[in-house]
Amino acid sequence: MLKRGVIACDHVGFDYGARAVVRDVSLVVECGALCAIVGPNGAGKTTLVRLLAGLLAPTRGRVTVADLDPARAPRRDVARRLAYVPQRYEIALPFSVGEVVLMGRYPHRGGLGLEDDADVALARAALDRCDVRALEDRRFDQLSGGEQRRALLAQAFCQGADAIVLDEPTAALDPAHARAVMAALRAECADRRAAAVIVTHDLDLAARWCDRVVVMTGGEVVASGPPAEVLASPAAAAAFGVTLHVGTLPDGQPFVVPR
Amino acid sequence: MSGFLAARRGGRLTRGRLVLALGACAALAALVTVLAPLLGVTMTRDGRELTLLDLSAIGDADAIDHKVFVLTRLPRALGAMLVGAALAAAGCAFQALLRNPLAEPYTLGVSSGASLAAVIAIRLGLDGALGGTGTGVAALVGAGAAVAVVWQLGRVGRALPPATLLLAGVTIAMLCSSASMLVQYTAEFADVSRMVRWMMGGFDVVRYATLARAAVAIGAGLVILLWLARDLNALAAGPEAAASVGVSVGRAQTLVFVAASLLVGAGIAVAGPIGFIGLIVPHALRAVVGPDHRVLLPASILVGGALLVVCDTFARLAIAPAQLPVGIVTALLGAPFFLLVLVRGKRGAQLWGG
Numbered sequence: 377m378l379k380r381g382v383i384a385c386d387h388v389g390f391d392y393g394a395r396a397v398v399r400d401v402s403l404v405v406e407c408g409a410l411c412a413i414v415g416p417n418g419a420g421k422t423t424l425v426r427l428l429a430g431l432l433a434p435t436r437g438r439v440t441v442a443d444l445d446p447a448r449a450p451r452r453d454v455a456r457r458l459a460y461v462p463q464r465y466e467i468a469l470p471f472s473v474g475e476v477v478l479m480g481r482y483p484h485r486g487g488l489g490l491e492d493d494a495d496v497a498l499a500r501a502a503l504d505r506c507d508v509r510a511l512e513d514r515r516f517d518q519l520s521g522g523e524q525r526r527a528l529l530a531q532a533f534c535q536g537a538d539a540i541v542l543d544e545p546t547a548a549l550d551p552a553h554a555r556a557v558m559a560a561l562r563a564e565c566a567d568r569r570a571a572a573v574i575v576t577h578d579l580d581l582a583a584r585w586c587d588r589v590v591v592m593t594g595g596e597v598v599a600s601g602p603p604a605e606v607l608a609s610p611a612a613a614a615a616f617g618v619t620l621h622v623g624t625l626p627d628g629q630p631f632v633v634p635r
Numbered sequence: 636m637s638g639f640l641a642a643r644r645g646g647r648l649t650r651g652r653l654v655l656a657l658g659a660c661a662a663l664a665a666l667v668t669v670l671a672p673l674l675g676v677t678m679t680r681d682g683r684e685l686t687l688l689d690l691s692a693i694g695d696a697d698a699i700d701h702k703v704f705v706l707t708r709l710p711r712a713l714g715a716m717l718v719g720a721a722l723a724a725a726g727c728a729f730q731a732l733l734r735n736p737l738a739e740p741y742t743l744g745v746s747s748g749a750s751l752a753a754v755i756a757i758r759l760g761l762d763g764a765l766g767g768t769g770t771g772v773a774a775l776v777g778a779g780a781a782v783a784v785v786w787q788l789g790r791v792g793r794a795l796p797p798a799t800l801l802l803a804g805v806t807i808a809m810l811c812s813s814a815s816m817l818v819q820y821t822a823e824f825a826d827v828s829r830m831v832r833w834m835m836g837g838f839d840v841v842r843y844a845t846l847a848r849a850a851v852a853i854g855a856g857l858v859i860l861l862w863l864a865r866d867l868n869a870l871a872a873g874p875e876a877a878a879s880v881g882v883s884v885g886r887a888q889t890l891v892f893v894a895a896s897l898l899v900g901a902g903i904a905v906a907g908p909i910g911f912i913g914l915i916v917p918h919a920l921r922a923v924v925g926p927d928h929r930v931l932l933p934a935s936i937l938v939g940g941a942l943l944v945v946c947d948t949f950a951r952l953a954i955a956p957a958q959l960p961v962g963i964v965t966a967l968l969g970a971p972f973f974l975l976v977l978v979r980g981k982r983g984a985q986l987w988g989g
Contacts, residue, residue, distance in 0.1 A: 431875055455881030462879070467872040468734035469926035475647050479869055483881030488865055488929055490650060535880070 382407045382442055382539050382571035383428060389436035389595075390423055397423045399595040400437070405588075407538065407569040410562055412582035412603070414575075415592035416616055421543075421575045422463060424592065428541050428573060429460035442538045455483035459532035463543040463575075465524065467516055473527045474512040477502060480534030502533035505560045507553070521548035529557055533564060540564065540572040546581060554578065558585040579632040583607055583622065591615050604630045648927040656924045660937035667941040668716050671948040672708030676955035683955060714841035714849075715947040715961070716940035718906045719916075721853045721898035723939020726913025727932055728860050728895045731867040732888060733797040736976055739913035740899040743800075744807035746910065748781020749774040749903040751811040754818045754830045762829070768845065770833060771904035775852075778900030781807055786892060836907035836962030838947050845905060852901035857936060859894035863887055864928040871926070909962045911969020912939055918976060 383405040390398040398420045405411045413421045426432045427439055430446025439446060442457035459480065467476060480502070481495040491499075503509040506526040511519060516527060525548050532540050545561070546554040562585055564570050576582055582589050583603040591599040591606060593615035599606045606612060608622040618634040625631055677686045692698035693705075722740065729738040740746045756762055756773035763769060785807050789800030815834075819827050860867075866887040869877035874884045902909070916939040917931065924930045943961070946968065950959040 426875075429875075429879060431878055451878055451883045452881035455879060458879075460875075460879040462873075462875045465872060465876055466734075467876075468736075469731065469868075469871045470921065471868070471871070471926050472647065475868075475927065476872075478647060479872075479880045482865060482869060488862070490648060490653070490929065496647070531880075 383541075383573060384440045385424075385428070385437065386440070387437035388424075388427060388434045388439055390420075390427055390432060391435045392423075396435075397595050398427065398434075401592075401595075401597050402437075403590060403597065403600070405539075405571045405573055407571050408565050409587045410565045410572045410574070410585065411588045411590060412574050412576050412586040413590045413592060414577070414579060414582055414607075419592040419615070420595040421592055423595075425460070425541050425543050425573060425575055428539075429458065430454050431460070452483045455535065455537075457537050458539045458541065459535040459537040460541045461528045461532050461543065461545065463547070465528055470515050470517065472512065473503070473508060473514050473516050473519065474499060476516045476527060477512075477530045477534050480531040480536075483535070498536065499530070499534045502530040503527075505533060505563070506530040507556055522550060522553055525549055526553065526557060529560065533560075536568075538570055540570055542572070542574045544575055544577070546576060546578055554581060561585070579607055579620065583630045583632045607632050648925065648930055652924075653930050656930050657933055657937070660934045660941075664716065664937040664941040667944045668712050671712045671715075671944050672704050674948060674952065675703070675708075676952050678956060685952070710841045710843055710846055711838045711947065711951075712944050714838045714846055714905055715944040717846065717849055717853055718838075718902040718909065718940075719912055719943025720936040720940035721856065721902040722909060722912040722943070723916035723935040724857055724860055724932060725895040725898040725902075726939075727917035727928070727935040728863075728867060728891050729913070730917055731871045731928060732891050732895075733800055734871060734873065735797050735801055736918070737914070737973075738797075738801060739911075740895075741808065741908075741910050741913075743804035744781045744785050744811065745778050745804075745896055745899045746903060746908040747808040747811035747815070748784075749778040749900060750834055750908050751815045751818070752777025752780070753833055753903075753907070754815045757826050757830050757833065758818050758822050768848075768904075771845070774904045774907075775900040777811075778896060778903060781811065782892065782896040782900075832960070833907045834962075835960030836909040836965075837950070837958070837960045838906055839958060841905065849901050849905045852897055856894045856898035856901070859890055860898075861932055863891055863894075864932045867891065867928040867932070868926070907962060909943070909965055911965045911973065912943055914976070915969055915972050916942060918972075 385401050385403040388398060388401045389396060401424060413424060415421050427434055428441060433447035444454055444457060446454045446458060477499045478491050478495060481491050500509065503512055506529045508523060508526045508530055511523060511527065516524065519527065525545060529545060546557055549557060558581055561572055565572050586603055588601065589603040589606045590597055591612045598615050599609050599611040604622050607620050613619045621633050621635045623631050673688045675686050675688065676683050688700040688704055692700040695701050726739040729743060730736060752773040753770045756770050761769040761773065785800065785803045788803035819830055822830065866882045869880050869882045870887060878884050917935050920931055920934050920938060924934050946964045947961045950961040950964045953959055
C-alpha cells in the first residue's frame with residue numbers, strides 16, 4: 377500500500393511576539409501511524425500540536441492535514457478530517473457524556489440537524505472502545521479527570537477523522553486505563569488507517585505503543601525515529617537532561633527509565 | 636462548572652423530545668398571551684374585583700371590551716412577550732458564550748449602558764424626538780456602545796476570556812450607573828421622575844408601531860441565535876474544543892455577541908431595563924429540557940416571553956387601579972433566584988470556569 381503523509385509539517389516555525397516557540401519543524405505522519413511528541417516542559421510540543429490542529433497559523437513554513445491547510449480551510453471541513461483533543465477541556469453546561477461524544481458528529485451534519493441513530497451507534501461504539509459506555513448518561517463535568525480523558529478520546533473516535541491529534545491523552549489516567557487508551561488508539565490507526573499524533577510525558581508508553589517518537593526541545597526537533605533508538609540517543613538525553621535507559625522486558629516489549 | 640443548577644433530566648435530544656418540549660412551551664406562551672389581556676380589575680362598591688373581558692364581544696369593533704382588548708391590553712401582552720423572549724434568549728446565549736452562570740444583560744453592562752443613554756436623552760429633552768421614540772433609540776444606541784466598549788476591553792488579542800469580559804461588563808455597568816445618577820442629580824425635577832420611572836421598566840404605553848419596529852430587530856436577533864444554537868453547545872466547552880468539532884469560533888462568538896446585544900438593546904428600547912428574565916429562564920429550563928441549545932434556546936424564547944407577560948399582568952393587577960412597574964416585579968422574583976445560583980455555585984468547586 378502506498379504510504380501518504382496525512383499530517384505534514386514543512387519547515388514550520390511559530391513566534392509568540394518576538395520569541396520563536398517552534399523553529400523549523402518538519403514532520404510527516406503517514407496513515408496508520410502513531411507518533412509521539414515528547415520533550416521537557418516548555419519545549420513547544422503543545423504549540424506544535426495546536427499548529428497541526430489549525431488553531432494557530434504558522435509564522436513560517438506550511439502545515440498540511442489530509443490535504444488541507446488546517447488554519448485557513450473552513451473549520452468544518454477541517455473538523456471532518458481532523459479530531460483534536462486539547463490538554464484542558466472544561467464544559468460549562470451540564471451535558472452528558474453521550475452528548476459530549478456526539479459533538480464529534482457535529483461537523484458531519486448541517487447546521488441544526490439532530491444526530492440520528494447512525495450517529496448514536498457510532499458514538500456508542502466509540503464509548504465502548506474507550507471503556508466509558510457505562511458513563512453515557514452521567515454528567516461529563518462530574519466525571520473524574522481520567523474518565524473525562526477517555527470520554528474525550530471517544531469523541532475524537534466518534535468524529536471519524538483521518539487525523540487524530542491528542543495533547544496528553546494519558547496524563548490523568550491510571551496505568552491500566554493509560555494502556556487501554558493507547559491500545560484503542562493503536563487499533564484506530566490500524567483499522568481505519570488514521571494517522572495519530574500525541575503529546576505525552578510517559579516515555580514508557582510512547583516506546584511501547586508508538587511507531588515513532590519525536591523529541592523536541594527549545595522549539596526544535598532534535599531526534600525522530602523508532603522509539604527505542606530515539607529515546608536511547610544522546611540527543612534525547614541532552615533534551616531531557618537525564619540519560620534514559622531503554623531495556624527490553626521478558627516479553628520483548630521495550631521499557632524506558634531515567635537513569 | 637457547578638454554578639449551573641445541577642438537576643437535569645432525560646437523555647440526548649431527539650426529534651420526539653424536541654417536539655414535545657417546544658410544543659408545551661408554545662402552548663404555554665399562546666395561552667398566556669391570550670389570557671392575560673382578558674384579565675382586569677374592576678372597582679365595585681365592595682372593593683376590587685378580578686374580571687374577565689367578554690370573549691364574545693371581541694371582534695365587535697364598537698364594543699368597549701373589544702377596544703380595551705385590542706388597543707391597550709393586547710399590545711401590552713405582545714410587547715411583554717417580545718421583550719421577555721429577547722431577554723431570555725440573550726441571557727441563554729451569553730451564559731453559554733461566556734461559560735458563566737451569572738452572565739446576563741445586567742452583569743455585562745448592556746442594560747446600564749442603555750439606561751445611561753436614555754437618561755441623557757431625557758435630560759436633553761430628546762425623549763419626544765423621532766416621533767416620541769427618542770428614549771428608545773437612545774437606549775438602543777447606548778446598549779450598542781456599552782457592548783462595543785466591553786468587547787474591546789474584554790478581548791485579549793483574538794481570544795475572548797469570559798472572566799475578563801465579565802469583569803469589564805461589571806465595571807462598565809457601575810460606571811454607567813454612576814454617570815446616570817450624576818445626570819439625574821443635575822436634572823429638573825420633572826425630568827428626574829420620568830428618568831426614574833423609565834429605569835423601572837414597564838409596558839403601560841406600548842403602541843403597535845413601536846412593537847412592529849422592535850419585532851424586526853428582535854426577530855433578526857432571534858434568528859441569528861437559533862441558527863447558531865448548535866455552535867453554542869460546542870462553545871460551552873471553550874473555543875479550542877469548539878473549533879475542533881468544526882465551529883468557526885471567531886465568527887460564531889462575534890455573531891452571538893452582536894445578536895444578543897441587539898436583542899437586549901431592542902428590548903430595553905421598548906420597555907426600559909428589565910432585569911433577571913435573562914438569568915432565571917435559561918437556568919430553570921436547563922433543569923427541565925437539558926442543556927442542548929437546539930431545544931433550550933427556543934424554549935427560553937417562548938417561556939421567557941410567557942414569564943414576562945405573567946409578571947406584567949401581575950404588575951398591572953396587583954395594586955389596581957394603580958400599576959407596579961414590571962421591572963420591580965421581575966427584580967423581586969429574580970434577585971432571590973440570582974442568590975440561589977450563587978450559593979449553589981459556591982457549594983461546588985468554583986464559580987469561575989478557570
